[in-house]
Amino acid sequence: MRAPDRAGQAALEALVLVERDGFRLDVRLTVPSGGVLAVLGPNGAGKTTLLRALAGLIVPNAGRVRVGDRILDDPAAGIHLEPQARGIGVVFQDYLLFPHLSALDNVAFGPRAHGVPAREARERSQAWLTRVGIGDRAGARPAALSGGQSQRAALARALVLEPSVLLLDEPLAALDAATRMDVRADLSGYLREFGGATVLVTHDPLDALILADEIIVLEAGVVTQRGTPQEVSRAPRTDYVARLVGQNLLRAASLRGLAGGGSALTLAGGLEVSSADEPSAAGMLAPGSAESGPGQSTPAAVFSPSAVFVHSARPGAGSPRNVWAARVAGIEQHAAIVRIRCLTELGGHTVLADVTPAAMGELRLRPGDQVWLSVKAVEVHLTAAA
Amino acid sequence: MRAPDRAGQAALEALVLVERDGFRLDVRLTVPSGGVLAVLGPNGAGKTTLLRALAGLIVPNAGRVRVGDRILDDPAAGIHLEPQARGIGVVFQDYLLFPHLSALDNVAFGPRAHGVPAREARERSQAWLTRVGIGDRAGARPAALSGGQSQRAALARALVLEPSVLLLDEPLAALDAATRMDVRADLSGYLREFGGATVLVTHDPLDALILADEIIVLEAGVVTQRGTPQEVSRAPRTDYVARLVGQNLLRAASLRGLAGGGSALTLAGGLEVSSADEPSAAGMLAPGSAESGPGQSTPAAVFSPSAVFVHSARPGAGSPRNVWAARVAGIEQHAAIVRIRCLTELGGHTVLADVTPAAMGELRLRPGDQVWLSVKAVEVHLTAAA
Amino acid sequence: MVGYEVRADDRAAARAAGRAGDRRGGGVPGALWVPAVIAIAFLVLPLVALLAKAPWGSIPEQLFTPEVGDALRLSLLSALAATALCVLFGVPLAWVLVRSSDWASPIFRRVLRALVLVPLVLPPVVGGVALLLLLGRRGLAGQYLYDWFGVSIPFTTTAVVLAQTFVAMPFLVLAVEGALRGADRRYEDAAATLGASRWLIFRRVTLPLVAPGVSAGAVLCFARALGEFGATITFAGSFPGVTQTMPISAYLALQSNPDGAIVLSLLLLAVSLVVLVSLRDRWIGVGT
Amino acid sequence: MVGYEVRADDRAAARAAGRAGDRRGGGVPGALWVPAVIAIAFLVLPLVALLAKAPWGSIPEQLFTPEVGDALRLSLLSALAATALCVLFGVPLAWVLVRSSDWASPIFRRVLRALVLVPLVLPPVVGGVALLLLLGRRGLAGQYLYDWFGVSIPFTTTAVVLAQTFVAMPFLVLAVEGALRGADRRYEDAAATLGASRWLIFRRVTLPLVAPGVSAGAVLCFARALGEFGATITFAGSFPGVTQTMPISAYLALQSNPDGAIVLSLLLLAVSLVVLVSLRDRWIGVGT
Amino acid sequence: APAGPDPDAVTGTVVVFAAASLTEAFTDLADEFEAAHPGTAVTVNLGSSAALAQQLTAGAPADVFAAANEAAMGVVSDAGLVRGEAAVFARNSLRIAVPAGNPAGVTGLADFARRDLTVALCAPEAPCGMLSARVFAYAGITPAPDTLEQDVKAALVKVERDEVDCALVYRTDVLAAGGAVDGIDFPGADEAVTEYPIATLGDAPNPGAAEAFLDFVLSGTGRAALAAAGFGVG
């Protein structure tokens, strides 16, 4: 049943432009065979719209969608393949299992629609249900399935057709935290076995980090960043991505090289930030580059909240070259760490700092308190923010 | 409208028994004024059912609900106060903002129902909308609000009535990851200001850890654990909780004290686990105790995945007293760490181990590989599992 | 292996899809057009036949008479009044029907619903007789009205409205029942936790939520009341200006002047369609 | 996210457990009982009056005649056939009506829907005349049927079924239209991505999803067809055993034996209620 | 196409379109005709005369038409559908109908002008309404009706139910209503008589049997049956 030579032909290449009601989606993406592309973005960014266009459920205004050597969409040439003829499997955000059919009949629906005899379709479907671990729930209606079971059934329904492209719309969003971990691990397994191209929509960065080879970040219809999970988490280009991956991102008004190596950024309000990186690092748009023209790039400093030290009194001269006066704006108690949200006195920039509960106990901070933050220049990296 | 002397009288005390369709809910809980109790549990555990009973939307089969010195429910005495008369504010899981009313009119609905003149009700509502940060969206219909804005409007709608008890059903579940962080921080602020008792339902442990003073864990209708966030995350009593807080939990078949201090547990299959804790530690049911009878308690070992060292060859004699042969069952790549799921050769117990990507690079592990796991006895704590 | 060959008709389908935008998987399949067009033809062609046979030359003289004006006015007013009564009494009935599931046995509801269907099954003339037997001068209830208050309902405009209400009520009840059944009751729960009384909840939450169902039911009611003939003439009689509605005029004309009857029916139809099409948008909401 | 529909078995459980169970914020407020009870009285009391005046002594001899048996059989069969036709043609029509929003202007849909309402507004006798003008031997279409195929429709059982279909069709179309409008079209999208043709999607996804709406519409159709009189007697005449349905029998009995007419109507009513109440559960699904 | 007429072979189905007021008379006649001519079957289509005329002009396949007035027969013969001439086979005249026991104490036509009584008349468009108008014109009375019924039966129902104090209906109807209605004669009733014409139809599918049925209605047996129902014959 498995296509023997799918490699190569399953690659997905798409340029999708959709315009409606003042919303504009403009995305270019490429997924190699066997690759998993995660599309990350806030509510309303256009993630579902993108998937619907790839699935053929929306006719794009312009662009081009190609799978292997088949053109699926080319509005300029008047080409639009119906969803039925695309060979693209979709797992919808809320699964959309047919409520009147059993799990087995849901999975068998696709093969039956392709003319597979009933008996064979049911056997094949049962095999897939077993494979995703719910072989014993084959007779249950969707209403009787738990969230995790529904997700697996929806996955089986898409995979039984052996599509060359698989689209997943927030496949884990409806699951509770514990089920979610299991399903995420299983999904990771299926995707590794699956030979086609996968596009995974999510707004959970953890999903993207664990499941994807590459990430594109979609904000308000345009791609603001693309790169491997590591690249994106290391060098966020937008505040959204920075918040998502838990980094501080400070945009500079100006950037200059320092005589002794490294560079200095001046931020709005006059805040100075030093980095050990050479200024040229901020110009390197290669991995994390956005679609938007290069003119929109701003040099920026990126550093982890755990690299920020918090002092209740101004620290003496020492190795950290960055020392900023700030005020505590908020405190969040996490399991193992305490995250402190500070506003710098110069320019009012938000800086997050993670400290251990023990340190917190010594500092005895409350919102509004004055603090000093220090960050070693070697922990501060330069990047090009959008 | 603000109750002047709410302290003391707002404490919520409830014993709720609901039985239907073979599902049985049996929960006892107490929340002091100003306290936040988080109810954590998997899908279908009965969390929403519990809140509905507290809100008066379900009549319990038995039990007793008291707020301050008012009895709200006492089926034995034939007492059941209607939801209207309870003075309990509810923020529903999917908000349930009235779709035909503007955000402002949604908030003003409660005051109007309590006979506040239209003008005053609207002013008060506008003030609350401003306070939760969506004063400028007052005129918008719910359909035009984003997820985060809806959550805030629902919160304002409940808080404008200054209830003595506030019930929140998964208030963050519908939000995207970035919005979620903001709203969680804001919510934390409101709850701190709110003088009444709060019950917060969630299946995200992070919500519980950040927002709650106390946690009860609900599984299949019964409380399997209760305690402070720290207690619960340190000593999980069930596999569900252990998975949730990311700890390893190994149940022992037998427990004995060691001559030199500490204790040794023997697990199914003969696996031996040493702990520096004295055996009595496993008998201490106090903070993490469950409702279920003491007979159901099993001594168990708890340790963090980060305390597990992974070796590709049997380690020489050394300080770790626990060395187990195991096989790699799965590997998950997270942002900063790699989580390895192992099965011990004796007994096939699942043990999670976290290693750095660097260490992972050296180990070059693949599923199925043989490894040795070592854990220092001082990292292994004893607890009483359910 | 399930094949995904590019089929010859793919391109044709693609071109047909044409302009950009949402295209739904469930576009109208060709096979459905055939019965749909037959159905439309079946509903429309008799009307065409009426129009074809209408005596166009004599229409002005048929229509612009005071009698026709009276009948038309009476028809519109009585149908509107009947619709109002149906809404006023039918909405609560629909509500009891749906919400009785909370406390009543299923049998109760099935019998209640069956009773609501009675006026639909009863031949209208028999319905009129039943109303006479109930509210007539010697009727079960009517005799007391007459003996004690001197009130006699038959042969009054009130009787016309009651007859129309009787036959039209099921439409409203069933339409609203469907809407109520589909409405999310948790909004009512939310309103209750906000302290709203049941009555306030009904007025400010439930009713707005089922407004489209009420409107649809009201449209059906109005149409049915407008076309009512048998129950009206039996219960209310037919006196010009008081109880002689358009359908009765048309029926009477049929006996002496069939062409005139057709003209009257077409007028009734035209007026009611104008009312329905023009009310529709404001009534039923945009996009309906 | 989890819906809290109160299900039948839930209620049973609640009752078994005493008073416990879901109590909805929107219990029936007292103020609504008054109009609801008036509405029920208004629908039920005329029936009671009919029953009170029925000549119970002579019922056996009135009912157990071959003519009544024929009329009853004809009524039930023709109403069932009409219901089947309504479903067969009305469901596609409703579908086109709803889905035409994808490509047609709103005006098109409003006019189409208005036309669907025509048989509702048209006095049934005029509807019968229109059918005669269309399908009669000298009718717009009927003349060709007759001249070319020797087929003449009026005064046959076919004519009865067509007349009933004509008056009942709007009920089915409007009920199904409402159900289609409420159905989640994304299930159709899902089916399309699974390779199902539009026709397969319609049969295996759309239709099962709107089945409750179709059933409700069919019940309305059946009831309306069963009570049909004016259009039938005009278009089909009243031949015993061929076109004389129960309502026509009742009408003719009214000429000579008014009490007999009441008995016949009550019989019609009883039979149709038995049919509706007994079919209901299997047809409309549990909990409806 | 139907076979040519054969006056000797009276077999097959005869389709008779008859005014509703002839219901009982023609039901009896049909039985007797079938008994007299084995191998025949009579089907009677009953309805208001105007509706029947409408059906016939629309091409209804009928053998015999028996109308309640000349107007309806006129519509059919004007359309050229009647074979030969229509013959009058029965007469009907009006009578005052009052509820059993005459609670309002109606005595004659003059009471129809009383405003305190509830009075039902046939609508002027209906055959009985035309006849009533002639009666009142002859008597010089201007009636004050409360309702103008679409036909005699509708008026009669209201008398039976005691909803009206009096109505003007056909004699045959008073007779058919049995004890539920009392009839009151009035002078001049015979001045306004409606005549029931009968004819065979040109398109009759079974012309032989049609002739035979028409002859049967006009025969002694037929007249006896009609007289029994209260019609004037002869």
Ligand SMILES: Nc1ncnc2c1ncn2[C@@H]1O[C@H](COP(=O)(O)OP(=O)(O)OP(=O)(O)O)[C@@H](O)[C@H]1O
């Ligand atoms: N049918 C529609 N008609 C008009 N606008 C729409 C439609 N569907 C979505 N939109 C708009 O298009 C934009 C993108 O929506 P989309 O559903 O693709 O977002 P998303 O990224 O999937 O969001 P979420 O995380 O909430 O699922 C939004 O502004 C939305 O309001």
Ligand SMILES: Nc1ncnc2c1ncn2[C@@H]1O[C@H](COP(=O)(O)OP(=O)(O)OP(=O)(O)O)[C@@H](O)[C@H]1O
């Ligand atoms: N109306 C109902 N009738 C019968 N059973 C119900 C009803 N509502 C919920 N249940 C059952 O009660 C149990 C508890 O449901 P509840 O909604 O309280 O769970 P929950 O903990 O809120 O789950 P989730 O995390 O999915 O919101 C489940 O087994 C569910 O199937």
Ligand code: MOO
């Ligand atoms: O049919 Mo008539 O027209 O019985 O008076």
Ligand SMILES: [Mg+2]
């Ligand atoms: Mg989406």
Ligand SMILES: [Mg+2]
């Ligand atoms: Mg819940």
